[in-house]
Amino acid sequence: MWEDDDHLCRLLADSLANPVGFLPVQRLNRRVDDILSNIHHFGTNVEVIQTGSWAEGFRMNGTDVDRMYVDKTALVSETPDRIPNRFCSIKMVTSGNIPKGYVKLILLTPNKAEQHIQLAVISEGGNACISSKSYVTSYVQRNEEIHGPCVRRVSQQGTEQDDAHCLRCAHWPSDAMEWRDRRRSHGWPDHDMVKEISKKGCYVVPIGPKCIDGSGCWSFNSMLWRLSFSVVEKRLVYTFNDTQFLVYGIFKLLVKEAFRETRDVLCSYFMKTLMFWSIEETPRELWKQERLISCIKVCLRRLIMWVSDGFCPNYFVREHNMFHGKLDEIDRESLFIHLSELYGEGWRCLLRCPSLGNLKDALQRSRCRILEMPNNAVDPDEDFRGLSLQRRNDSNTFTEDIEDQAFFSQLEGIVQSHPNFRSLENELYNTVALLLEKETQLDYLMHDTVTLYQQKTLQHIAMIFLYKALNDTRRCARYRYGQVKRALDLMELTSSADLTRGRLTLATAYYCMGYYTKALKIIRECENAFEENQAVLYISSRYPNQIGEEYVAFFCNGSLSRVEKASMGVSYDFEVFRTMPILPKEIMLQILLVRQSGTILSFPPRPYALFLKALCFAESHNKSTVKMLRRKLSDILPLYPEAFHLLYIMLAVCDAKLDRYDKAIQNYYFAYWHKKYMTWRKEYCSERNSLNSPLLYVALMLRLLI
Incomplete structure (x- = not known):
């Protein structure tokens, strides 16, 4: 049931490309997310860090976007005398009365604290303690709700995002010293990485441990904060090899589709913790594609052991039981039986996932075909071997076109629904500053991402200039003419950034001003692109993307940058903003x-x-x-x-x-x-x-x- 079979492992790996993700694309998603995050929040008082599944490169159905909003004006430390004077100083307290992995925060410099910290201060024992509950509540606005340590918001596209407003700890916390000094028999993570990670410190998020209140119900301790290692976890996930990342994706898929219990006990974060412990405590030789079945088995057995013991150890703070307050005895027994049943099915327990329905149907058809053959012609591995080869032949496509589609889709997915000149000017400045700062680390991906985003920002600035010039009647004609000229110059400059959006925006501007001949000239350029079959990669944030065979033939030869591909072979929608309709x-x-x-x-x-x-x-x-x-x-x-x-x-x-x-x-x-x-x-x-x-x-x- 859990025996490794090379053809079966390859078949499973290929079948998981759609529900879990294409591994090269996931790596690309991570890099682009990191670059764009630097552009959006370069030099502000708040550092925004993408975390969770989205930041790790997953794009499964239902994957939400998690962000950490870190107050850059404050620092937390167990030794606050070492905090520089320019920061708001906050003392982090641990004691025997506080559960491992949680801390109490005491504000030492209230005159330097920003508004949300001041609103959360509660006097306790003569100290200005910061309440985690009051802190997160101060960020909640209309139609938003608290979800754990986060504020759950809904984006314009309807996707949920969890925003954790948190504080940075300047050093590695004492509760996690065991992780730093831990002996690792199999060399993961290696000594240099542990040393590098521990120098960067951690974060504290506004949620306390669960405890039983006076009425006998579970509630959160509103005065304690939880240590967060999200940035470190993202760094560790980036070190996963292909097989490790695939197994991680499998267990995230199982949580969504197969681990169905009466209560939502198992979550994606537990699966990440499961992967960390399993990789650290097993030999590197295990994590190969031809041993994919064994890797799944090892992880599932460990999860069953945790449920049996009722103890899920946090990877960084071993004494912290993450099942505490979530898994009672009845749920533990029910979950243990459910997971044991899955384990008893062997690797076929994966077929319980609706996302793998195509694989299940293919295996059934192959099995029926083999059973119809004479007994002496049956090869037990034939269905796996044949399906594996068929799967690889059916998906025989260039990696480059898949990566390009993911790259341009990710850029197109960035929507600023209320663009204004100040924010766009800051982002334009940030693109230049980022290129200068990262000059020694500059590669093609960073250059293409920043350049294309810069052109998109310039297009929005041009639309603001034009909208104001056409609608601000209080200004004199000379001033408005200058604004129109600036707008048209910027539109001309960026019109060739892609095949359609830049040109159609410029043509629309000419039409709105009565320059119909000029508008027709620009429109004909777009039509020529369509007629010459150049616009073969269509990217939209609203409608289904389309990619044609011509794109692979013309542009996927490894010799063109993505900036060049965008100008010659990528088509976008014409967009109209409610706040500045052109x-x-x-x-x-x-x-x-x-x-x-x-x-x-x-x-x-x-x-x-x-x-x-x-x-x-x-x-x-x-x-x-x-x-x-x-x-x-x-x-x-x-x-x-x-x-x-x-x-x-x-x-x-x-x-x-x-x-x-x-x-x-x-x-x-x-x-x-x-x-x-x-x-x-x-x-x-x-x-x-x-x-x-x-x-x-x-x-x-x-x-x-x-």
Whole structure:
């Protein structure tokens, strides 16, 4: 049941590429996340550190984003006299009455403390103690909730993110000295890494240990804080080899899909702890792909032992039992039976995961085929060998195109819903400062990431200049002309950063100012890119990504940087911000009717280019060309089911320009109902809170045009 089979191990490893992740892509995700984090928070009073599964490179369904917000103005220490005077000094107290892994914090310099620390101070025994509960509560805003030591927030895309507001400890804590001095028979982590890690200290997060209150219920001690080693853990995960990282992903998948108990006892963090202990206490020779089954077995046995003992030791503070307050006797027994059943199934317990349904079906079909053969022709390993080879042949693709898609998707996923000049200026400065600071460590990935993000920032700055110039009537004409010129210069500079967004933004700006000939010239450049099959990697934060065979043939030869690939072969949506809408007046209501100020509308590039071209010809009273472009727009409508409501609005505008108002009313009606259908299916949708009355919606749209 747990015997290693080379073909089976390869088959499992290949089958896990989709649910767990493609390992080269996960490494890429980590680097890009770290680079972008430096850009966003370079030089501020708060350091933001991405942690958890997202920072480790996982992109499983349901993977949330965890961040640590570290107050850079304060330092915590067991020897506060060593804290430099420029910091707010906080004493960290440990004693026999405080459980291992937890500390009490005493504020020593209240005049240097920021507001959230001051609000959390409670006098206790003549000391200004900082309450963990009051500290985290001070950060909670409307529609947010406390989740452990974090504030749980919902992003614009509907994903949950846990933000832990915490403080930095300047040294390695005494409770974790055993980890630093621990004897490691198998050399992981090695001595140099342990020495490097222990010099960087740790963090304290605002949550205390669970204890039984006067009513006999579990509650958190509101005056204690927990030691956090999240940054160290991320550093250790980065040292995992491919097999170790794959096993880690398997157990995260099992937690989500197979370890189903009455209570949410097992969590992803326990699986990380399981991996740390298992790797440290087993030989390096075990962690190879051909021994993948044995690796899973070793980890599952250790987990069962922990549940049997009711003790899950924290990796850095061995005496800290992470099951405390989470696993009572009834749940422990139930979980032990459940895990023992899984262990008894051998490696096939993995097939309980719905994410591996394709592998399960393939094994069943292969087994049926073998059983139909004569007995003397049966090879017990044939199904594994055949499926392994078939799997590798089916997934015979270039790693480079998969990595490129992940890279550009990650950059596109960064959404600043309320861009303003000050924040964008800071980020632009940060990109330059980061390149100068990391000059000795500069590689192609860092250069491409920073350069592309810099171009995206410049595009947003240009849109701010243009929006203010077109709408700020209090300024004189000369000033507004200067702003327009600056905006157009920046748009020209960044228009070639990709195939579509930069050019369509510039074309839209020209159209809004009445320069229709210039707009048509830019639109034709976009159309030439489509016709020459250059725009073969389509990246969108709203609609499904698309990658064509041409991209592999033209761009995946290892000789082009990602900046060059973006300018020659990557297509993005045309984006419109609710806070600064730069788009044709004919569809302005589509964004203005949305009540949420942080809304961003995304228009697929090909239909939007056709639509903008039709508007330009309509202004020149060339109705025959408008009619022809309207027909093309109607022909490609079925290709964009996620954007039906936007395309129907484009068709309605074209019909109104052609004086076919009955058709315009019909298409506006279709647009309304497709938008309603979309918002019913997607809880977090840009247009969810827009105008609800179909009659008023259609009337307003037509009033704008007639």
